Amino acid sequence: MTKTPRIAVLGAGYTGLTIANLLARRTAADVTLVNDRPDFVERMRNHQVAAGRTVRRRPLRDLVSGTGVRLVVDRVTRLDPAARHVELAGAAEPLGYDLLVYALGSHADLDAVPGAAEHACAVAGVEQAQRLRDRLRTAGTVAVVGAGPTGLETAAELAETHPGHTVRLISGGTLGRELTEPGRDHLRRVLDRLGVQVWENTAVAKVDAGGVLLEDGRHLSAEAVAWTAGFTVPALAGQAGLAVDEHGRMLVDATLRSASHPEVYGIGDAAAARTRDGHVLRMGCGPGSLAGACAFHAITARMAGRDPQPLRVKDDTLCIGLGAWDGILQSTGLDGVPHGKPLTGRPVALIKRAVLRVTGRYNPRHPGIGVIAARQG
Known part of the structure; x- marks a missing residue:
């Protein structure tokens, strides 16, 4: 790496925005965050948007202000891992990097059924x-x-x-x-x-x-x-020659580093994150946040010359909101099999509101709490 490493983070969803802010604040790297829209989207609130509820607009520039992150609002069109370049739709010159964090997320698979x-x-x-x-x-x-x-x-x-x-x-x-x-x-x-x-x-x-x-x-x-x-994921990783699974998700090791390109890390829905025990995390904000925290610790550990700790997750939890005042909180294994008696009703609705508040309002500006909560090893 160069004396001042250049880190490019692609995607400013829950995981991408958090790790960009953390890397800019806690390392000496030059961090560039690339996103295809100027606002932070609270994806977990989209069903509320569809129902007509008002969700506050949150410009990304406000959320990275004072962190040292350089924000680029543009669409990624191609990755060139050999040259360590990212090509953008609106830029004449590619964006160079020494370390790449791939956090482009997922989108609905509207091609699965005709019409x-x-x-x-x-x-x-x-x-x-x-x-x-x-x-x-x-x-x-x-x-x-x-x-x-x-x-x-x-x-x-x-x-x-x-x-x-x-x-x-x-x-x-x-x-x-x-x-x-x-x-x-x-x-x-x-x-x-x-x-x-x-x-x-x-x-x-x-x-x-x-x-x-x-x-x-x-x-x-x-x-x-x-x-x-x-849901499906962007095809950019596979098109660039990075190792991906049959669904196009980037293959990463237990520290979230690409299985084929060690200068690339994959987090969130676009990567198939495996625990040390071999389980693949499901797509979702909760698992993605854990993977993002593990990747942050791995990147900073390697920068300091230390061996990173692998991702360690024993189980999963589904928190499903059912309207304003009801819901279900269900524990599951990493294989998706549910176990135990779920929590239901108004308490879950209150938990869901707290989760939305933390992930959508607090974490983007104060990401350290998520890293502490998800500390690995």
């Missing part, structure tokens, strides 16, 4: 969530495709915020399969109370202007379709 890209709104993207919000001003029926945590939160939020609308939730498998039986029972009671119509073990074959066509030939009418069924 989804044309007729559905993906809750994963804030612009799409706003588009869904606008459609709901005139739509009386909305179909939510996908019943994972995002789909459950979206269906509950829409039903609670728009009690006069018909909300149809379509699950490709058993409803609440991420939960133990008490959690599934609570989920069904909440959705029934909110008036959400549920289709289980039902696959969508096509989305059209009038709703969704199911694989069994039935057509469910809907004036708006919210898409939460599956």
Whole structure:
């Protein structure tokens, strides 16, 4: 590395923004943060945006002010790991680096089913969530495709915020399969109370202007379709020759360093982070934050000539908000199998609010708390 190392962080989501601020504050490196939009997006609030709730705009320049981070608002078009360059859509010259942190996240897989890209709104993207919000001003029926945590939160939020609308939730498998039986029972009671119509073990074959066509030939009418069924990652890592898995996620070791390029680290949804025991962390803000903290410790340890500690995570937790005053907190293994009795109801809603406040408001300006909480080894 050069005397003053140059670190480029790609992506200013929860993990990218946090690690950029930490590296700028706690190392002597020149840190450049690249993001394709000028504002920080609280992705975990997108279902609230879709329901019409106001989410405060947070300019990235305010969140990196005083940290030493150089912010570049531009779109990454190509990586050149041999030359250690990042090419940007709006820049004549590439951005050079000595160390790269790849945190470009994920987006909804709208190409998985014909018609989804044309007729559905993906809750994963804030612009799409706003588009869904606008459609709901005139739509009386909305179909939510996908019943994972995002789909459950979206269906509950829409039903609670728009009690006069018909909300149809379509699950490709058993409803609440991420939960133990008490959690599934609570989920069904909440959705029934909110008036959400549920289709289980039902696959969508096509989305059209009038709703969704199911694989069994039935057509469910809907004036708006919210898409939460599956995510995909940018193809940039694979296109650049970095080692990726079958889903395009960067392959990294237990310190979040690329399996093929040691000067590159991958964190968040775009990387397949493995613990020392070989488990791959799921996509999500919680696992991504743990991986980001581990990567920060690994980078600073190697800069200081020390051996870094590997990622150590024993279990996982799902915190699913079901409207303003209900929810489910479920412990799971890293294999996704739920265990134990979940916490439900108003206490979970309060926990969810605290999580959103910390990740969206406190951590971007004060990232050290997340590193302390997720300290490895």
